[in-house]
Amino acid sequence: MTKIPKEILKNVFGFDSFKTLQGEIIDHAVAGGDALILMPTGGGKSLCYQIPALSREGVGVVVSPLIALMRDQVEALNQLGVRAEVLNSSLTPIKIREVEQKLLKGLLDLVYVSPEKLLTEGFLNQLSQCKLSLFAIDEAHCVSQWGHDFRPEYLKLSVLKNRFANIPRLALTATADGPTRKDIIERLDLKEGRLFISGFDRPNIKYTIVSKDNSKHKLLKFIEDNHVGDSGIVYCLSRARVEATSKWLMEEGFKSLHYHAGMDKTQRQTNQDKFLKEEGIIMVATIAFGMGIDKPDVRFVAHLDLPKSLESYYQETGRAGRDGLKSAAWLAYGLEDVAKISNFIESSNAQESQKRIERQKLDALLGYCETTRCRRQVLLEYFDEKLPDPCGNCDTCLEPVNCFDATVATQKALSCVYRTEERFGASYVIDVLLGNDTERITNFGHDKISTFGVGKEYSRDQWRSIFRQLVAKRLLLVDIEGHGGYRLGENCKPIFRGEETVLLREDSFSKKTGRSKDKKTKRQKTHATLNNTEDETLFQTLRAHRLELAGEQKVPPFVIFHDSTLVEMAQTRPATITEFGQLSGVGKAKLERYADSFLTVIKNYS
Numbered sequence: 092m093t094k095i096p097k098e099i100l101k102n103v104f105g106f107d108s109f110k111t112l113q114g115e116i117i118d119h120a121v122a123g124g125d126a127l128i129l130m131p132t133g134g135g136k137s138l139c140y141q142i143p144a145l146s147r148e149g150v151g152v153v154v155s156p157l158i159a160l161m162r163d164q165v166e167a168l169n170q171l172g173v174r175a176e177v178l179n180s181s182l183t184p185i186k187i188r189e190v191e192q193k194l195l196k197g198l199l200d201l202v203y204v205s206p207e208k209l210l211t212e213g214f215l216n217q218l219s220q221c222k223l224s225l226f227a228i229d230e231a232h233c234v235s236q237w238g239h240d241f242r243p244e245y246l247k248l249s250v251l252k253n254r255f256a257n258i259p260r261l262a263l264t265a266t267a268d269g270p271t272r273k274d275i276i277e278r279l280d281l282k283e284g285r286l287f288i289s290g291f292d293r294p295n296i297k298y299t300i301v302s303k304d305n306s307k308h309k310l311l312k313f314i315e316d317n318h319v320g321d322s323g324i325v326y327c328l329s330r331a332r333v334e335a336t337s338k339w340l341m342e343e344g345f346k347s348l349h350y351h352a353g354m355d356k357t358q359r360q361t362n363q364d365k366f367l368k369e370e371g372i373i374m375v376a377t378i379a380f381g382m383g384i385d386k387p388d389v390r391f392v393a394h395l396d397l398p399k400s401l402e403s404y405y406q407e408t409g410r411a412g413r414d415g416l417k418s419a420a421w422l423a424y425g426l427e428d429v430a431k432i433s434n435f436i437e438s439s440n441a442q443e444s445q446k447r448i449e450r451q452k453l454d455a456l457l458g459y460c461e462t463t464r465c466r467r468q469v470l471l472e473y474f475d476e477k478l479p480d481p482c483g484n485c486d487t488c489l490e491p492v493n494c495f496d497a498t499v500a501t502q503k504a505l506s507c508v509y510r511t512e513e514r515f516g517a518s519y520v521i522d523v524l525l526g527n528d529t530e531r532i533t534n535f536g537h538d539k540i541s542t543f544g545v546g547k548e549y550s551r552d553q554w555r556s557i558f559r560q561l562v563a564k565r566l567l568l569v570d571i572e573g574h575g576g577y578r579l580g581e582n583c584k585p586i587f588r589g590e591e592t593v594l595l596r597e598d599s600f601s602k603k604t605g606r607s608k609d610k611k612t613k614r615q616k617t618h619a620t621l622n623n624t625e626d627e628t629l630f631q632t633l634r635a636h637r638l639e640l641a642g643e644q645k646v647p648p649f650v651i652f653h654d655s656t657l658v659e660m661a662q663t664r665p666a667t668i669t670e671f672g673q674l675s676g677v678g679k680a681k682l683e684r685y686a687d688s689f690l691t692v693i694k695n696y697s
């Protein structure tokens with residue numbers, strides 16, 4: 092096997108050129124340097140350590156926190172003809188011995204280990220007898236208590252520096268804000284290494300946010316219009332909602348499964364496996380699902396409930412479109428969620444300083460939901476990155492939002508909250524504004540106050556949108572005592588005095604969402620990147636062939652070829668082995684293994 096990175100890229104992985112930073116990182120690692128590498132999901136982190144491991148002498152040791160992740164990565168490497176194995180607690184003792192023997196005899200290019208396994212004295216001793224090319228520490232944010240996936244064992248990885256002083260160490264992660272970044276460098280002792288940061292933008296993901304009224308209906312329309320036959324993830328907050336939503340999607344004619352921490356382990360495992368190995372499954376899940384799901388062709392991530400923060404949103408939506416093909420992030424948000432999260436923050440036992448941070452995070456999230464600017468710009472700014480121009484691939488760019496002068500409406504809303512003694516939530520206050528004399532309202536005597544019935548110029552939905560935006564602007568604060576009531580924010584005064592104008596976004600309230608009538612016969616839509624039906628049919632045929640091969644080998648289809656390779660195959664229709672070898676994603680091993688059978692499918696089709 093050749094040792095030049097560029098040749099490995101072509102011969103093993105079948106790619107012509109490096110993605111951003113990959114080349115530089117690989118050169119640095121091949122030369123023996125340490126590094127912390129921050130790249131978004133789908134940025135191409137794996138090659139940053141896989142190629143140096145193949146280029147340098149000896150075996151590369153990859154630390155990874157999740158068994159499922161290791162398995163898929165190793166499977167994909169084996170498909171490429173790379174000698175890789177897994178070592179973790181899921182293996183039988185016999186298998187473990189077998190892998191350890193291979194390791195000691197120098198028969199492996201890469202070995203993926205759990206931190207627990209790596210840190211046993213026995214294994215560390217074995218490693219000292221091996222020729223090592225490098226250590227790669229994947230999901231390195233697990234070392235930080237600030238991060239959301241803290242793993243105490245990761246802390247002990249600091250021993251690597253002392254015990255294997257001359258072996259390069261590469262730490263990789265897709266999520267590391269300032270404090271986490273510092274933590275990783277300190278705890279893994281990477282001060283002398285280089286820091287590589289690539290931008291966090293995910294240009295292939297289209298961001299859309301809708302209001303939560305009628306959210307199931309809107310979700311259905313979103314899937315039917317854009318994602319029939321695609322794999323996707325739908326996140327919900329509670330287990331009960333997860334199960335109900337999945338059941339409902341099945342009734343609507345979709346292939347759907349569910350996943351949450353309350354299920355027994357086998358069932359969870361089975362569902363996750365199906366999601367990886369079959370095509371077109373919609374996984375409805377709590378956030379327990381996702382970390383370590385390396386499936387490259389998740390075409391959409393939908394949130395039926397508000398995520399915890401913008402970080403979580405970025406992370407969860409980031410699971411869409413790892414393969415770089417067109418994908419979507421969709422979120423339905425409403426005031427109920429804001430009340431729920433506020434309540435959660437206020438009723439927790441956390442210190443006031445912690446609560447303050449959490450409130451700021453919620454504000455940032457609401458600001459993002461209610462923005463009239465390009466969503467991508469707002470999202471990236473939160474991560475201290477500047478996108479100079481609006482992206483053209485989010486809802487606010489594609490359908491610019493109209494704003495209206497809502498000063499009077501705001502005064503009415505705020506004053507109604509004040510006159511009802513800052514105790515009630517949106518539904519009640521809106522009823523008062525609309526002049527609905529419900530029993531509760533008359534009991535409280537609120538049909539007698541001056542703001543009763545002064546808001547009839549807007550519908551209930553319009554008022555809800557106004558209240559959402561007032562909360563996002565912190566003119567109204569939600570739920571200090573856990574009852575979902577509003578109180579006035581400190582910045583209200585100038586508005587009451589008429590000294591400040593309030594501009595709010597005009598939501599498209601009246602849009603009725605039409606549904607396709609026959610819900611059982613869902614037409615497969617044209618693949619986002621294919622623009623004629625001939626290519627599309629061939630693509631589907633190739634996909635079916637891939638699924639069959641994957642089934643025989645009991646591996647996920649994407650380890651055979653990614654969708655992007657099949658799309659290219661359908662468009663260019665190679666007729667010879669040489670032409671087939673030019674496809675992106677076809678290296679030597681895959682050429683030998685699969686060219687014949689795929690060429691036959693293409694020939695028969697033409």
Ligand code: ADP
Nearest residue numbers: 106108109110132133134135136137138413414
């Ligand atoms: P990450 O681990 O950063 O999420 P991966 O390493 O899984 O990203 O890579 C994301 C996708 O990009 C994969 O489909 C991978 O095959 C592809 N990829 C990586 N590097 C290149 C490259 N140089 N050229 C083309 N495709 C690449």
Ligand code: ZN
Nearest residue numbers: 465482485488
């Ligand atoms: Zn945009």
